[in-house]
Amino acid sequence: MLLQGFNEVMYWVSVGLLLFSLFAFVDSAIRREDAYRAADKQTKPFWLIILGLATAVNLFMGIFAFLPILGLIATIVYVVDVRPALREVSGGRWRRGSSSDGPYGPFNGR
Template identity: 25%
Template sequence: MVYSAPPIFYDDVEFLIAFVVMIFSLVVQAVALIHCVTQRGDGFQAIGTLPKGAWLAILAVCIVLTLLGGYRGATGLFSLIGVAAALIYLLDVRPGLRDLSDGKGFW
């Protein structure tokens, strides 16, 4: 009796998951970078965080490293560090800048 194995879709599923994670990572990092570029430089000093140039460098390097890793590197160390840096910017620095520009204060 001959048994046949079911088709193996492991590579296709792995590629799709890695591709979706990479796209999500790049979108989050791009949103953070674009927001950082459009902000005034003195606002960063007013809320007591890194200067604008430092945030621009961190976010730009993270995007480049994510792109260089390709879809296989989407779950790699540099990509995860890039997402972490972008989320720190979006969840910590961005609300402070928004509150500062609204005049409500960030405290």
């Protein structure tokens, strides 16, 4: 009974890892190529290959293998280091301006 519960927990952990690596792969695919160069990070094809392999390994291998751990490390590096740098360079769609900014720039009240 305890082993069955452990297997269920590990199943959900592997699903979580798969979704995490899939998110990072899709995010790296939608970023512009020049943003990688401007942020002084590795190239877009490099990250697509690394994160694609991480997603494939998480999809086809179990949680107890060594390769999903390497994929998790690569995914964490992308999400923690590369993604914020790309968002900073490309302006990110969630960046907010001043509260007095209008659609054409700051509103000075004149």
